[in-house]
Amino acid sequence: MSDNKTILSRRNVLRATGAATVGMLAGCGGGDDGTEPIELLHAWSEGDGNAAIAALIEGFQEEYPDVEFAEEPVNGAARSNLDQVMQNRLQSNDPPSTFQTWPGKTLEKFSEAYADIEGDVWNDDLKENYRSGPQAQAQYDGTYVAVPINIHRINNLFYNTSVVNEAGVDPTTWESPSDVVDGCATIAENTDAVPFAHQTSGAWSTSQLWETVLLAVAGPDGYDDYINGEGAESDVRTALENVVELSEYFPDNSSSISFTEANTMVQEGNAAFIHQGDWAAGAYSANDEFNYGEDWNHVPYPGTSGSYLLNMDSFPYLDNNPSPEATKDFLSYCGTTDAQIRFNREKGSIPPREDADVSQLNQFQQDQFDDFTSADAQPPSIQHGLAVVPAVQTNVGEAFSSFIESYDADATTTDLMNAFN
Amino acid sequence: MRNLLAKIKRRVSSSDDARTDGGSTTSSKSLLRRDSVRSAPFWLPPFLLVGLFVYGAILWNVMLSLTDFEGLGQPDYSDLDFENYTIAFDGGTPSWSDFSIDPIWNATQNTLVLMIAFTVVCLALGLVMAILVDRNIRFENTFRTIYLLPMSLSFVVTAKFWLYMYDYSDGLVNVALGAVGLGPVEIVQNPELKLGAVTFALIWQYSGYAMVVYLAGLRAIPSSHFEAARVDGASTLRMYWRVIIPQLRTATVSAMVVLVVFALKAFDFLYSMYGGYNPGPSADILATQMVREAYGNGNWAYGSAIAVILFIMALSVVAPYIYSQYKRGQL
Numbered sequence: 001m002s003d004n005k006t007i008l009s010r011r012n013v014l015r016a017t018g019a020a021t022v023g024m025l026a027g028c029g030g031g032d033d034g035t036e037p038i039e040l041l042h043a044w045s046e047g048d049g050n051a052a053i054a055a056l057i058e059g060f061q062e063e064y065p066d067v068e069f070a071e072e073p074v075n076g077a078a079r080s081n082l083d084q085v086m087q088n089r090l091q092s093n094d095p096p097s098t099f100q101t102w103p104g105k106t107l108e109k110f111s112e113a114y115a116d117i118e119g120d121v122w123n124d125d126l127k128e129n130y131r132s133g134p135q136a137q138a139q140y141d142g143t144y145v146a147v148p149i150n151i152h153r154i155n156n157l158f159y160n161t162s163v164v165n166e167a168g169v170d171p172t173t174w175e176s177p178s179d180v181v182d183g184c185a186t187i188a189e190n191t192d193a194v195p196f197a198h199q200t201s202g203a204w205s206t207s208q209l210w211e212t213v214l215l216a217v218a219g220p221d222g223y224d225d226y227i228n229g230e231g232a233e234s235d236v237r238t239a240l241e242n243v244v245e246l247s248e249y250f251p252d253n254s255s256s257i258s259f260t261e262a263n264t265m266v267q268e269g270n271a272a273f274i275h276q277g278d279w280a281a282g283a284y285s286a287n288d289e290f291n292y293g294e295d296w297n298h299v300p301y302p303g304t305s306g307s308y309l310l311n312m313d314s315f316p317y318l319d320n321n322p323s324p325e326a327t328k329d330f331l332s333y334c335g336t337t338d339a340q341i342r343f344n345r346e347k348g349s350i351p352p353r354e355d356a357d358v359s360q361l362n363q364f365q366q367d368q369f370d371d372f373t374s375a376d377a378q379p380p381s382i383q384h385g386l387a388v389v390p391a392v393q394t395n396v397g398e399a400f401s402s403f404i405e406s407y408d409a410d411a412t413t414t415d416l417m418n419a420f421n
Numbered sequence: 422m423r424n425l426l427a428k429i430k431r432r433v434s435s436s437d438d439a440r441t442d443g444g445s446t447t448s449s450k451s452l453l454r455r456d457s458v459r460s461a462p463f464w465l466p467p468f469l470l471v472g473l474f475v476y477g478a479i480l481w482n483v484m485l486s487l488t489d490f491e492g493l494g495q496p497d498y499s500d501l502d503f504e505n506y507t508i509a510f511d512g513g514t515p516s517w518s519d520f521s522i523d524p525i526w527n528a529t530q531n532t533l534v535l536m537i538a539f540t541v542v543c544l545a546l547g548l549v550m551a552i553l554v555d556r557n558i559r560f561e562n563t564f565r566t567i568y569l570l571p572m573s574l575s576f577v578v579t580a581k582f583w584l585y586m587y588d589y590s591d592g593l594v595n596v597a598l599g600a601v602g603l604g605p606v607e608i609v610q611n612p613e614l615k616l617g618a619v620t621f622a623l624i625w626q627y628s629g630y631a632m633v634v635y636l637a638g639l640r641a642i643p644s645s646h647f648e649a650a651r652v653d654g655a656s657t658l659r660m661y662w663r664v665i666i667p668q669l670r671t672a673t674v675s676a677m678v679v680l681v682v683f684a685l686k687a688f689d690f691l692y693s694m695y696g697g698y699n700p701g702p703s704a705d706i707l708a709t710q711m712v713r714e715a716y717g718n719g720n721w722a723y724g725s726a727i728a729v730i731l732f733i734m735a736l737s738v739v740a741p742y743i744y745s746q747y748k749r750g751q752l
Contacts, residue, residue, distance in 0.1 A: 084716055090493055109719060112493055200610055201584065202696030255609035256588035258696075391520045394717045398523075401701040405612040421514075421521050 036323040037068030042100035043082040052346035059342045060333045067326045095318040097327040103148050103314040104386030107140040114145035115319035121331045133378020134352040137386055146316035147334045150349035152277045154309040154381045155212045155301040163193045163272040174302035177213045177242045184249035187272045195249035197262040197271035203400035208383040209275050214239040216303025220377035227387040229420035236416050240409040281364050282348035292364045308375040311384035395419035486725035489517040505726035528710040536684040542624050543680050547631020555639045568629035580693035583622040612703040631676045638672030674742050681738055707731045
């Protein structure tokens with residue numbers, strides 16, 4: 001078995017080398033004979049993301065055995081590297097078929113490079129079965145240009161049940177972000193655990209915590225006002241002040257740890273709560289001794305129970321496409337329930353299609369999906385690029401990298417209100 | 422320069438005028454047989470390659486910083502102005518964007534502090550270590566290796582390592598502070614200590630390099646100089662101060678040039694330590710701001726302008742020293 005594996009991997013290496021050479025030659029010749037394989041650029045080079053994209057491509061090839069596929073993880077990639085590769089490819093007028101991107105306002109970055117796929121891909125079936133929130137994110141300036149493949153929820157509060165029980169608090173009864181602060185005070189009093197696991201070595205966790213609290217404080221409408229640059233300063237400030245209060249209950253060494261370490265604290269019973277996207281639950285499901293409903297549980301972040309704060313990945317359609325028909329086939333496939341179930345089963349997120357049969361997903365995902373289909377509002381995430389254009393997102397990022405130095409709610413309020421100028 | 426002109430003049434006039442004395446044979450010696458031309462196959466290709474890819478790229482970047490290039494598409498070189506530099510110094514909303522842009526003062530200040538503190542302390546520490554190692558101690562090679570070792574690590578490794586060292590609860594720095602009765606201190610995200618902490622980590626990594634360069638310089642000084650100083654009755658301190666250290670000028674310059682470049686590369690360190698190019702205002706340097714503008718926002722021309730300013734800063738530190746060395750004939 002292991003021998004076979006080595007041979008296989010060697011063969012793969014050879015194949016990859018060959019493909020790279022052919023690619024280079026094709027680049028020189030600029031051959032465009034219509035039989036080009038689909039070239040998909042993505043940054044899912046490891047872990048659940050890699051398993052998810054592999055499952056998606058496998059499903060596509062079962063459905064369309066004739067279409068060739070040349071998926072390419074951009075190496076060492078975080079999403080930002082992928083964006084740089086895309087930037088270079090588009091500038092040299094050599095776009096791939098499609099690539100992994102956040103939809104929504106992030107699409108502004110390469111907006112000139114996308115083409116309309118209403119009708120070809122976004123047919124009535126998709127329009128009927130995507131809820132209005134995700135559907136709006138698939139469009140740039142009212143034109144359908146991308147197909148969202150998954151949804152991660154941002155407004156979650158995960159907790160370790162035994163720590164919470166020991167302290168005698170019940171998060172399911174909480175109704176506002178200030179209840180979280182009070183609950184953390186009780187945890188600190190009654191247990192040795194860190195009340196709120198959180199990392200502050202990078203700004204992103206705090207930024208997404210604030211946007212969740214803002215959603216609770218301002219409600220979906222007030223949140224919508226903010227992302228359109230018309231937010232109420234008092235809401236922004238109240239939300240920040242709540243985060244400042246909560247920061248009392250962060251781990252002492254929050255500035256030296258990463259998200260993974262913070263999440264491990266919850267699993268090991270060293271911390272009670274963590275606010276994260278539902279990828280945190282992905283780590284729990286890999287831990288056999290940490291089970292949903294028994295050892296850990298989840299509530300929508302208090303004050304946001306009617307909302308499903310969206311973070312999505314999508315595949316856009318690029319104009320000047322090297323494989324127009326095949327790409328449209330692929331995007332249409334990504335819009336099916338089959339594709340979305342295959343992908344999300346591995347990724348830990350939920351399908352954007354309302355009619356998906358989620359019985360193949362795990363219990364937590366099924367519960368999340370129920371929340372999604374019954375949610376009154378599906379606002380887009382700021383930190384995860386859906387709600388604001390990249391320039392505003394950079395400003396918000398700068399505001400929070402300053403905030404986690406000084407926890408100065410007044411200064412950060414000014415920064416956040418000015419982020420749209 | 423004047424010599425060159427005279428030569429050219431002579432050549433031009435000698436070819437035009439008929440000379441009664443028959444002229445000199447050297448002027449008719451073929452251009453092809455001159456040394457500089459005959460050696461061209463050896464120096465010309467690297468000269469052209471460096472010219473194109475280093476100086477050409479720098480010039481191109483300067484040109485780019487004068488355009489309004491942002492987002493996708495191609496830069497327009499027909500309409501050049503200094504708007505990006507005005508924005509860099511004063512802030513405000515440029516004509517090519519809907520968003521106001523931060524000036525560079527905060528990042529420039531941090532960059533200068535980092536660059537100067539890092540270089541000076543590295544050189545001083547390196548010199549002291551080199552003198553100690555040079556005094557025929559036991560295990561000299563071992564010490565040399567230990568001091569130099571951190572330099573072989575990449576910034577990514579040392580950034581993660583120091584993130585752990587500075588940990589509030591169980592980082593070694595706070596454990597050591599605790600041992601002398603000072604309470605644990607927040608370091609990594611503390612606006613007052615952040616830049617200092619980064620600088621300290623970089624010094625830890627690169628002072629060994631300064632030591633090796635100084636050590637080579639010390640070894641090149643003939644032992645007769647040490648002996649002469651001794652015979653004249655100089656104390657050890659005085660001997661180094663008056664006789665030895667002045668001879669290390671070349672070593673200082675070459676180490677300094679490299680260290681300044683390393684200080685500019687602190688980008689990698691900050692990127693790894695703070696998980697991105699947003700280390701926060703108290704540790705933001707020009708390099709992080711440049712990448713944020715260029716790759717985060719797609720403001721290519723403005724990013725180029727910051728790059729040019731960074732280049733001029735580096736040049737203004739290095740150039741005077743190189744020039745003074747040149748005047749002394751030591752380069």
